[in-house]
Amino acid sequence: MAAGVPEWVVREDAGLPVLVALYLRQALGIRFPEELPHLRGAPAEASGEYRDAGGLERQWRVLWEMTVEPQAHPSPVPLELVDGFDMLVALPTEGFAELHEAIVPLGPAAVAYARDAAEHYRRSVGTGASYRAYASAIAQHERAAGRRAHSFELNVQVLPFTQRGVWWIGALSVAVTDGLRGDVAAFDAAIAPIIADIA
Numbered sequence: 001m002a003a004g005v006p007e008w009v010v011r012e013d014a015g016l017p018v019l020v021a022l023y024l025r026q027a028l029g030i031r032f033p034e035e036l037p038h039l040r041g042a043p044a045e046a047s048g049e050y051r052d053a054g055g056l057e058r059q060w061r062v063l064w065e066m067t068v069e070p071q072a073h074p075s076p077v078p079l080e081l082v083d084g085f086d087m088l089v090a091l092p093t094e095g096f097a098e099l100h101e102a103i104v105p106l107g108p109a110a111v112a113y114a115r116d117a118a119e120h121y122r123r124s125v126g127t128g129a130s131y132r133a134y135a136s137a138i139a140q141h142e143r144a145a146g147r148r149a150h151s152f153e154l155n156v157q158v159l160p161f162t163q164r165g166v167w168w169i170g171a172l173s174v175a176v177t178d179g180l181r182g183d184v185a186a187f188d189a190a191i192a193p194i195i196a197d198i199a
Contacts, residue, residue: 008149008199010134012156014121014178019114019159020088021060021067024103027110030057032064036175037163042113059099063091069155069170084108117160124182125158137188137195149199166190 019039024030026038029045038044065073079090082100084107091100103110138149155173164180174194181187 007151008134008138009153010156011154012125012134012158014118014158015067016111016114016118017067017088018157018175019117020085020110021064022159023110023113024089024106025060025064027106028056028060028102030060032057032061033167033169036167036169037161037165039113039117040160040162043109055098056102059091059096062096063089063099065170068157068173072171082107084111086111088114120160121158121178124178133184133187133191134195137191138199140188140192141195141199144196145199149195152198154194154198166194 022036022039023042025032026042026044062073062075066075075092077092077094080093081087082089082091082103084104088111089103089107134154142149153172155170157169157173157175158178158181159175161175161177164177164186166174166176166180169175176187176190180190
């Protein structure tokens with residue numbers, strides 16, 4: 001990067017750890033973050049067993065933060081991989097027994113769901129399409145603002161949610177519905193305010 005020239009970095013993915021964490025959220029009946037819709041095709045918890053389990057939700061929130069933005073949310077204690085999740089879920093070695101016990105039976109189904117959803121994303125996004133979508137939004141912002149975009153970093157998770165939209169899921173991260181991401185005009189309109197906010 002040349003000195004003084006703004007640089008923007010956009011990473012787009014359907015990350016396996018993010019998909020697994022959201023699958024667990026839904027299967028356990030955890031509502032946080034409340035604004036995020038459910039995943040299509042993933043089971044929802046029906047027994048009511050975890051509906052009012054504050055400890056379980058608190059532990060899942062920590063897992064979610066470490067999964068979405070691991071550099072911003074490091075664990076104060078060592079992490080240990082959870083059996084059945086390949087290398088996709090690691091929990092702190094202290095204070096997470098309740099979540100560990102609850103998710104172990106869900107591992108194979110969660111991993112299979114995540115792999116299927118990630119493969120669907122890879123098949124649906126053509127080479128170069130990702131870059132063009134964001135370059136267009138940045139160029140549009142620069143024209144509207146009358147200046148170059150500031151340097152920024154943005155992580156975009158393209159996920160199979162039941163509702164169309166874009167949601168902030170971290171300080172530098174958003175989630176977008178796969179259906180919206182596949183609609184060029186609607187995606188441009190939806191991502192423009194995000195780019196304007198950070199650029």
